[in-house]
Amino acid sequence: xxxxxxxxxxxxxxxxxxxxxxxxxxxxxxxxxxxxxxxxxxxxxxxxxxxxxxxxxxxxxxxxxxxxxxxxxxxxxxxxxxxxxxxxxxxxxxxxxxxxxxxxxxxxxxxxxxxxxxxxxxxxxxxxxxxxxxxxxxxxxxxxxxxxxxxxxxxxxxxxxxxxxxxxxxxxxxxxxxxx
Amino acid sequence: xxxxxxxxxxxxxxxxxxxxxxxxxxxxxxxxxxxxxxxxxxxxxxxxxxxxxxxxxxxxxxxxxxxxxxxxxxxxxxxxxxxxxxxxxxxxxxxxxxxxxxxxxxxxx
Numbered sequence: 001x002x003x004x005x006x007x008x009x010x011x012x013x014x015x016x017x018x019x020x021x022x023x024x025x026x027x028x029x030x031x032x033x034x035x036x037x038x039x040x041x042x043x044x045x046x047x048x049x050x051x052x053x054x055x056x057x058x059x060x061x062x063x064x065x066x067x068x069x070x071x072x073x074x075x076x077x078x079x080x081x082x083x084x085x086x087x088x089x090x091x092x093x094x095x096x097x098x099x100x101x102x103x104x105x106x107x108x109x110x111x112x113x114x115x116x117x118x119x120x121x122x123x124x125x126x127x128x129x130x131x132x133x134x135x136x137x138x139x140x141x142x143x144x145x146x147x148x149x150x151x152x153x154x155x156x157x158x159x160x161x162x163x164x165x166x167x168x169x170x171x172x173x174x175x176x177x178x179x180x
Numbered sequence: 181x182x183x184x185x186x187x188x189x190x191x192x193x194x195x196x197x198x199x200x201x202x203x204x205x206x207x208x209x210x211x212x213x214x215x216x217x218x219x220x221x222x223x224x225x226x227x228x229x230x231x232x233x234x235x236x237x238x239x240x241x242x243x244x245x246x247x248x249x250x251x252x253x254x255x256x257x258x259x260x261x262x263x264x265x266x267x268x269x270x271x272x273x274x275x276x277x278x279x280x281x282x283x284x285x286x287x288x289x
Contacts, residue, residue: 026205
C-alpha cells in the first residue's frame with residue numbers, strides 16, 4: 001500500500017510538478033534518511049542535515065529517471081549512499097587523508113556527547129562500509145538484497161561486511177560492559 | 181557465540197534507533213528546490229520590472245526620451261544638411277542593397 005502511495009506521489013511530482021506531493025514524500029522519508037546520515041557521520045547533525053537535503057534535491061531533479069524497478073525507499077537510500085560517498089571522496093581529496101576514520105574519530109570526540117555517545121563510539125570502531133551495512137540491517141531493518149541494491153555490491157560481500165562489523169561492535173560492547 | 185553477538189548488537193542498536201522530528205527540515209528542502217529558486221528569481225524580476233515601469237511613467241519617461249531624441253535629431257540634421265556627400269550616400273545605399281539581396285537569396289524556402 002505504501003509503495004503504491006509512493007508511486008502515485010512520484011507520478012504527481014513528475015507529471016504535474018506537484019510540490020505538495022514531493023513535500024509529502026520528504027516528510028515521510030526525512031527521518032530514516034537523516035538517521036542514516038547521522039549514523040554515518042557519527043552524530044554530526046548539521047552535516048547529516050545538509051547531506052540529507054542534498055539527497056532530496058537530487059531525488060527531485062532525477063525523479064523522472066525513477067523506473068520503479070526497486071521501491072522508492074531503496075532508490076532514495078541509494079542516492080543517500082552515493083551522496084555520502086561523494087562527500088567522503090571530496091573530503092579525502094581536500095584534506096589528503098588516507099581514511100575517513102581519522103576524521104570520524106575526531107568528530108566523535110568533538111561532538112558526540114549526550115545520550116547517543118556510546119552508539120557513535122561503537123560505530124566509530126567500524127569501517128565506513130561496515131557501518132553502512134550494520135546500520136541499514138539492524139537499525140533500518142532492511143533485507144540483505146535491498147542493502148545489496150543500495151550499496152551496489154553483491155549479497156555475499158554484504159554478509160561478510162555484516163559479520164566483521166558485528167564482531168567488532170560486539171567486542172566493543174563486551175569491553176564496555178554491555179553484555180549481561 | 182555468534183548468536184550471542186547477533187543478539188547483543190541487535191539489542192544495542194535497536195534500542196538506540198529513534199524517530200527524528202521534522203523541525204522544519206522538509207520546509208528547508210522545499211525552499212531549496214531548483215524550480216522554487218527559479219520561481220523566486222522570476223518573481224523578483226517581475227517586481228523590479230514593475231517598479232521601473234511605474235517610475236518611468238510617473239516621471240514622464242516617454243516625454244523626456246521624445247524631447248531628447250527630437251533635440252538630437254534637429255541638431256544633427258542641421259549639421260548633416262550642410263555638408264552631405266551624395267556620392268558616399270549612394271555607394272553605401274548600393275552596398276547595403278546588394279548585401280540585402282544576397283541574404284534574401286541565401287534563405288532556404
